[in-house]
Structure formats: structure tokens, C-alpha cells
Amino acid sequence: MPIPTIPTAAEIKARIIADIENKLNQVTPALFKSFTRVLAGAIAGFILLIYQAILWTYNQIYPDKAEEVALNLAGTLVNILRLPAVFAIIQCDVTGVNGYTLQQGVTFRGSNNIVYKVTTGGVIAAGVISAELTAQESGEIGNLPNGTILDIVQPDANLDGIAEITATNTSGDDQETLDSYRVRVSAEYKKRRTGGAPADYEAWGLETPNFDWISPLDDPDTAGEVIVYGRVDNQTDGIPTGNQRTELEDCPGRCQVGSLVRSRHPGQRGEFRGGQNGRRCQSRL
Numbered sequence: 651m652p653i654p655t656i657p658t659a660a661e662i663k664a665r666i667i668a669d670i671e672n673k674l675n676q677v678t679p680a681l682f683k684s685f686t687r688v689l690a691g692a693i694a695g696f697i698l699l700i701y702q703a704i705l706w707t708y709n710q711i712y713p714d715k716a717e718e719v720a721l722n723l724a725g726t727l728v729n730i731l732r733l734p735a736v737f738a739i740i741q742c743d744v745t746g747v748n749g750y751t752l753q754q755g756v757t758f759r760g761s762n763n764i765v766y767k768v769t770t771g772g773v774i775a776a777g778v779i780s781a782e783l784t785a786q787e788s789g790e791i792g793n794l795p796n797g798t799i800l801d802i803v804q805p806d807a808n809l810d811g812i813a814e815i816t817a818t819n820t821s822g823d824d825q826e827t828l829d830s831y832r833v834r835v836s837a838e839y840k841k842r843r844t845g846g847a848p849a850d851y852e853a854w855g856l857e858t859p860n861f862d863w864i865s866p867l868d869d870p871d872t873a874g875e876v877i878v879y880g881r882v883d884n885q886t887d888g889i890p891t892g893n894q895r896t897e898l899e900d901c902p903g904r905c906q907v908g909s910l911v912r913s914r915h916p917g918q919r920g921e922f923r924g925g926q927n928g929r930r931c932q933s934r935l
Contacts, residue, residue, distance in 0.1 A: 656701045659694045666690035713836040718828055725835040732831045736859050738785040738792030738822030740766065742800065742813035746774045750808040752781055758800035758813045764792050766800060766813075783813065785822055790860070790884050792822035818893040823859035823884075830862055851878055858898045860884045 657665075667690045710720035725731060744752055752771035759765050770782035783800075785792030800813040834856055841849035848866045855864030860882040869875035880898050881888040890898065 656698070656705060659691075659698050662697050663687075663690045663694035666693055713832055713839060716832075721828070721832060721835060725831065725838075728835070728838040730831075730835050730838050730853075733823075733826035733857065733859075735788035735825045736820065736823040737788045738794075738818065739769075739820040740783050740785075740794070740815050741817040741819055742766075742781055742783050742815050743778050744768075744774075744781050744809065744813045745778050746806075746809035748774055748777060750774050752779050752809070756806070756809075757786075757803040758783065759803055760794055760798065760800050762791055762794060765803060766792075780816065781813070782819065788822060789824045790822050793818065793884070821859045821894055821897060830856075851876060855880055855898055858894075860894060861890070861898060863888075 667686055670686050670690070709715040710717065713721055713724050716724060722732065742758075746752070751773050752768060754768050754771050756768040756771070757765050758768075765786045766783040767786055768781050769784045772779050772781065794815055796815050796817060798815045800815070802809060802811040802813070805811060834853065837849070837853065841847075841852075843849045843853065851866035852864045855861055855866070855878055858880075861880050862883040863881040865879040867877050867879070869877050878898065880890055880895070882890045882894055885891065
């Protein structure tokens, strides 16, 4: 049955007056302040609010129309939670005096004015140590390209004072938008997941930072192989970077398909094997 159209307050008022006239078997006077008209006007406003409340409640049942609170509840029922903001984690070459230990907690600042803290240091050998740094502010703002130079915040006589980004271990991402979350929740209700169906690959891929569209396909040339096409929301052309494709292929702990075997530059294929269903997954542009 289609959703009924909510009548206007004037239409509701006219119906009330007509009902009263029918019950009393008399016509209501045309006077503006007649008792029946005043009563009908007051009741009409209340009934209109009830109509609107019913329609609002009806909309909260369906993820496609639900507001944020109801959408979160609908997602919780099927174990689909809104993705939080992600802190960028980068790999950097830090130069300094041989034998000196780069301690955790040393901070560097990037051209984006974001501070990065050393989370995995080590002993400098051959003048350099490859260290892992984590952005201290979540979101896409923490992403910087390879080759970017960071400046040390607190100078250290044993360090040259700079760190060069060599890789991105985890891409920073803003909190998932309500529209993107709505798509995932709605898909969970509409598409059956079995642990290795197309809906599973799509859901796993959409949990990867920055990916807003995933399309899995069986490889027509190789039995038991799945090709995953992906698009990201932080590149002008939507084409994921090599690091982003690696994150998609890795699907940390979510895919349950297997461990990463190798990943090539964009335009070629990366793949991983094993897992519960023994299938191999590849990411493509």
C-alpha cells in the first residue's frame, strides 16, 4: 500500500466540521468565531502533527530514509558500524649519528602543519633509520606523498632534524560520511553475505579507508580467482594509489580470504591467497 498523502490543516479542519455537522444534523454557522470552527481548527493542528510524526517514524524503519540515530541503530543490528576517522601512519628515513637510538615519541612536523610522532624507532646504522611515524590528527589531512620532508619539532644534536617519507603504511581518512554509511547499511539488508559471495567482497572493500565504490568479479580466465575493482574519494580521477591498492588487497583481518602475496604498481595486478574459502583476490583500477 502506498504511503498516504498527509492532508493540510485546512483539509483536516473541514473534515472535522463536516463530521460534527453530520452527527448534530445541523450546519455550522459561517461566523469566523463559531464554537465548532474554533474547536475544529485547534484539533486540526494537533492531528497534523500526529500525521507528520507517523510519517517520520515510518521513514526511520528503512536505512535509505532513516536519520542518523535510527540509521546507527539499523546498522548495529547487522553489525555494520560507521567507520571512524583514521590516523595516517607513514614510514620515514630519519638521518643522524650512527649508533644513536631514535626513541619513540620524537615528533616531526609536515608541510600540512600536522605533527607526526615516532611510534617505531631503532638504532641508526649507515647514517639512517627507517622509522614508523603516526599523525597526531586523524583524517585525510595527515596524508602526504612519498618524498615529502618533515622537520623535527624539538632539535636533537644526534639527528639531522629531518625525516623523508618513503611509504604510507595506513592512509588517513575522515570519519565515514552519513551517505556512505547509509549505502553500506542498506546493502547489508539487501544483499546476502555467505563468507565469499560478491556482497562479502564489496562490504570488505568498502571498509578500507577512502574506498567509496567496490565491484568484485570472478576472473573469467582463472577459476577460483576474484578481481576487485575499486574507486577512492580522495583522488581527482578516483584511481587509487599503489599504497591504497595494497590496503585494499590486504583487507586487514576483515576479508578472511588470505594474506598478501605481492602487489604491483597501478595498472598491474596484486593478489592474495588462502583463507577460509581458498580464493585469490586481485585489485584492479
